[in-house]
Amino acid sequence: MQVKPGRTGLNTMHAVIACFHCDLPVPAAGAHRARVLGAEREFCCAGCEAVARTIAGAGFERYYETRTAPAERPAETTKSCSIEGNEAALILEHVRCAACLWLIEQVLRRHPGVAHASVNYATQRAQVSWDVQNTSLAAIVESIRAVGYDACPYDPRTQDELERRDRRTALWRLFVAGFGAMQVMMYAFPAYVDDVGPEAAQVMRWASLLITLPVLVFSCAPFFSGALHELRQRRIGLDTPIALGLGFGFAASAWATVAGSGEVYFDSISMLAFLLLGARYLEAAARRRAARALDPLLRFTSEKQIAEGHTIAVAPGERIPADGVVLEGASSADESLLTGESRPVPKRAGDELVGGAVNLEQPLVMRVTRAGADTRAAAIARLAERGAASKPRLVETAERVARHLTWVIVLTAALAGLYFSNPWIAVAVLVVACPCALALAAPIVLTRASGTLLARGVLLTRARALEALDRVTDVVLDKTGTLTTGRISVAKVVPLGTLDKPACLDLARSLEASSRHPVARAFTGAVTVDIESPRNFPGQGIEGRVQGRRVRIGTADFCSELCGLPQPALHDARVFLADEAGWLAAFELADSLRPTAHGFVAGLEAKVHLASGDRPEVVAALARELGIASWEGAMSPEDKYRYIERLQREGRVVAMVGDGLNDAPVLARADVSFAMGSGADAAQLKADVVLMSDSLEGIPQTLHLARRAMRLVRQNIAWAIVYNAIALPLAAVGWIGPWEAALAMGASSLTVLLNALRPLGPEPGWKASTSSFPSRSPSYS
Amino acid sequence: MESLYLLVPLSVALVFVIGWVFWRALHGGQFDDLERPAHDILADDDRPKSGTDHVSR
Numbered sequence: 001m002q003v004k005p006g007r008t009g010l011n012t013m014h015a016v017i018a019c020f021h022c023d024l025p026v027p028a029a030g031a032h033r034a035r036v037l038g039a040e041r042e043f044c045c046a047g048c049e050a051v052a053r054t055i056a057g058a059g060f061e062r063y064y065e066t067r068t069a070p071a072e073r074p075a076e077t078t079k080s081c082s083i084e085g086n087e088a089a090l091i092l093e094h095v096r097c098a099a100c101l102w103l104i105e106q107v108l109r110r111h112p113g114v115a116h117a118s119v120n121y122a123t124q125r126a127q128v129s130w131d132v133q134n135t136s137l138a139a140i141v142e143s144i145r146a147v148g149y150d151a152c153p154y155d156p157r158t159q160d161e162l163e164r165r166d167r168r169t170a171l172w173r174l175f176v177a178g179f180g181a182m183q184v185m186m187y188a189f190p191a192y193v194d195d196v197g198p199e200a201a202q203v204m205r206w207a208s209l210l211i212t213l214p215v216l217v218f219s220c221a222p223f224f225s226g227a228l229h230e231l232r233q234r235r236i237g238l239d240t241p242i243a244l245g246l247g248f249g250f251a252a253s254a255w256a257t258v259a260g261s262g263e264v265y266f267d268s269i270s271m272l273a274f275l276l277l278g279a280r281y282l283e284a285a286a287r288r289r290a291a292r293a294l295d296p297l298l299r300f301t302s303e304k305q306i307a308e309g310h311t312i313a314v315a316p317g318e319r320i321p322a323d324g325v326v327l328e329g330a331s332s333a334d335e336s337l338l339t340g341e342s343r344p345v346p347k348r349a350g351d352e353l354v355g356g357a358v359n360l361e362q363p364l365v366m367r368v369t370r371a372g373a374d375t376r377a378a379a380i381a382r383l384a385e386r387g388a389a390s391k392p393r394l395v396e397t398a399e400r401v402a403r404h405l406t407w408v409i410v411l412t413a414a415l416a417g418l419y420f421s422n423p424w425i426a427v428a429v430l431v432v433a434c435p436c437a438l439a440l441a442a443p444i445v446l447t448r449a450s451g452t453l454l455a456r457g458v459l460l461t462r463a464r465a466l467e468a469l470d471r472v473t474d475v476v477l478d479k480t481g482t483l484t485t486g487r488i489s490v491a492k493v494v495p496l497g498t499l500d501k502p503a504c505l506d507l508a509r510s511l512e513a514s515s516r517h518p519v520a521r522a523f524t525g526a527v528t529v530d531i532e533s534p535r536n537f538p539g540q541g542i543e544g545r546v547q548g549r550r551v552r553i554g555t556a557d558f559c560s561e562l563c564g565l566p567q568p569a570l571h572d573a574r575v576f577l578a579d580e581a582g583w584l585a586a587f588e589l590a591d592s593l594r595p596t597a598h599g600f601v602a603g604l605e606a607k608v609h610l611a612s613g614d615r616p617e618v619v620a621a622l623a624r625e626l627g628i629a630s631w632e633g634a635m636s637p638e639d640k641y642r643y644i645e646r647l648q649r650e651g652r653v654v655a656m657v658g659d660g661l662n663d664a665p666v667l668a669r670a671d672v673s674f675a676m677g678s679g680a681d682a683a684q685l686k687a688d689v690v691l692m693s694d695s696l697e698g699i700p701q702t703l704h705l706a707r708r709a710m711r712l713v714r715q716n717i718a719w720a721i722v723y724n725a726i727a728l729p730l731a732a733v734g735w736i737g738p739w740e741a742a743l744a745m746g747a748s749s750l751t752v753l754l755n756a757l758r759p760l761g762p763e764p765g766w767k768a769s770t771s772s773f774p775s776r777s778p779s780y781s
Numbered sequence: 782m783e784s785l786y787l788l789v790p791l792s793v794a795l796v797f798v799i800g801w802v803f804w805r806a807l808h809g810g811q812f813d814d815l816e817r818p819a820h821d822i823l824a825d826d827d828r829p830k831s832g833t834d835h836v837s838r
Contacts, residue, residue: 164813167813171807171812172807175800176800179796179799179803180796183792183793183796186792203786203789204789210793211793211796214800
């Protein structure tokens with residue numbers, strides 16, 4: 001149908017010339033022409049010509065060489081779009097293949113004033129940010145239209161509508177194929193078991209033909225259009241062998257029916273169609289389910305009316321629309337959308353609120369500090385989208401092998417068919433081979449893995465990291481703070497003078513009451529002693545007067561200055577109390593362990609190291625308490641870097657856990673890096689995995705899930721290799737007939753997909769935030 | 782045996798009728814959400830709920 005570029009000219013003998021851009025017939029040859037790819041091309045209309053000139057003029061002719069489908073005819077009208085701010089997610093329309101997305105990305109990046117542009121293949125969305133002074137969104141959208149596509153700002157409703165249409169069509173195709181297959185099987189059955197006579201058999205054949213026709217034309221349309229795209233791109237993909245097999249099989253069976261002699265395989269064709277469509281339906285459902293973890297985040301960021309500085313009220317049960325601070329009210333919030341932790345977090349005046357959390361109990365008044373694309377939820381969504389773009393090397397290899405395999409299949413089919421001069425052998429070869437086990441199943445596992453992790457508050461910023469996560473043998477914690485709560489408490493009071501322990505503590509509490517130093521938080525409680533004129537000596541301590549005498553609390557030097565006595569030999573004490581007469585007490589402080597720390601160290605399927613910059617005594621105590629064998633204290637970042645290097649030289653695969661901000665080089669050195677990212681700067685974190693809930697549980701969960709996911713990927717690849725290695729030669733020598741081939745291939749696709757859909761880990765309980773019911777409803781887990 | 786000439790075309794017609802019925806159901810939105818209705822039965826709201834947002838049915 002398409003007239004090849006280069007042969008299209010005014011003197012052509014072809015009756016109809018196809019437009020070089022959109023492939024529609026050209027009504028008047030010579031009316032619209034432009035020079036593209038070194039030759040004069042014909043276009044159907046001024047629109048296509050303008051688009052082609054823009055593409056060629058901007059130096060993007062490569063698009064015409066790599067595209068796999070003709071473009072959509074450009075629309076005459078311009079839709080208006082309005083969006084404020086300088087960042088937007090755009091839904092791209094009329095996108096047919098990867099070359100289209102490449103072209104759009106190039107156009108966006110060269111557009112003056114565009115600061116950043118990235119196009120996501122999986123979601124078919126573009127993320128653009130621009131300089132408000134130099135350009136506008138309207139101009140950016142116009143530049144996308146200029147090359148023949150359309151874009152509109154991401155709107156969840158549009159997306160929903162598109163999705164619903166796709167889902168309905170897919171289900172309808174599946175039903176037609178399934179029902180058709182059942183019915184055709186009924187007509188085929190008598191011929192298999194009994195000789196019903198030539199006339200009755202002929203009636204059955206015609207009935208089968210009649211019912212297989214809609215199965216082939218309607219249900220199998222995606223395979224044929226896919227094969228057509230592949231043909232235009234001059235490559236062979238997954239759809240080509242299937243389309244050839246189905247097409248040949250049907251044509252030969254139909255011919256046999258019309259001629260009244262020969263074999264018919266209508267039952268095999270419709271059954272194959274049903275099994276394949278079933279596999280693809282499951283695949284699409286899994287993809288949607290995985291995307292659902294990300295969707296609330298994206299959806300939420302499209303809230304536009306709220307801007308920074310606004311004061312808004314949030315009713316109970318409502319989603320908090322932006323990041324902010326509580327001004328009035330006391331309530332609790334469910335932050336599970338961001339952290340995966342469904343336990344309510346208490347919120348009172350002055351506390352920070354994250355957009356996307358649900359206010360649970362009482363109305364709150366909040367001041368917005370960040371709205372729209374600046375919110376933490378939006379940053380997480382962007383990171384997650386970026387994460388989905390990378391693939392583990394194993395999966396990339398599998399996809400490359402699948403591409404080669406399809407060539408082998410088609411060539412084998414042609415040769416075997418010719419050698420035995422039996423078209424049914426060619427059909428069997430085309431049908432029996434199952435490259436989809438290589439190319440379809442692995443991406444689903446990956447999408448599901450990142451979706452599942454996100455639902456638990458673990459953000460995978462590079463899907464490629466799954467491979468390293470799977471092999472992790474050692475986990476290095478870079479500070480004691482990851483194992484402790486960060487809340488300091490008094491572990492021991494050593495009285496040194498006349499006062500007893502409670503009296504010393506009372507005095508210390510009263511002195512520290514005026515301080516904001518982190519250590520002061522260890523001495524919280526009621527003020528029982530009157531302190532006159534307390535004074536703060538930064539970095540040293542506090543001095544005050546109690547009943548006329550001076551009292552100091554603080555470092556040993558600071559106190560010894562007051563009492564004039566040498567400091568007592570107490571190594572573990574960090575805070576001292578003294579008056580003019582002498583020492584009163586020494587305090588040992590402790591950072592309390594996280595309740596999960598013991599379980600974390602014991603339960604991790606990897607060796608735990610503690611490489612901390614803290615004082616060696618502190619690190620030693622912690623390591624002893626938790627049973628960590630390898631630890632080192634007082635380490636500089638360079639020491640940590642070398643520590644990891646040394647482990648790697650010993651052949652260990654190292655996962656590093658850090659805060660993701662100050663230790664970027666150390667994290668980068670590790671095979672895979674975790675960041676405890678409870679802070680608001682998720683976007684700046686340079687780690688493969690971000691633990692959004694700031695709890696340790698994420699690490700074993702991630703390791704476990706990565707292992708399981710990679711195991712599923714490897715199982716599928718192994719299955720694909722074994723299956724194809726056995727089935728292909730058998731079909732090529734004619735031992736597998738078309739109906740056996742259809743059954744084997746359909747069952748193989750379905751097996752691989754169902755395997756890819758196996759649970760990746762314990763399912764999280766039925767959470768209030770994902771349901772449409774208020775969280776007070778009982779839980780169903 | 783002659784009944785086949787009537788029954789087979791009849792079954793073909795029936796296939797198309799059933800197909801049409803399913804098409805109606807599909808586009809009426811019956812299969813749009815296959816998960817939530819299953820939860821509805823558990824969330825059956827027969828306890829009086831506090832608050833004013835409750836609309837009696």
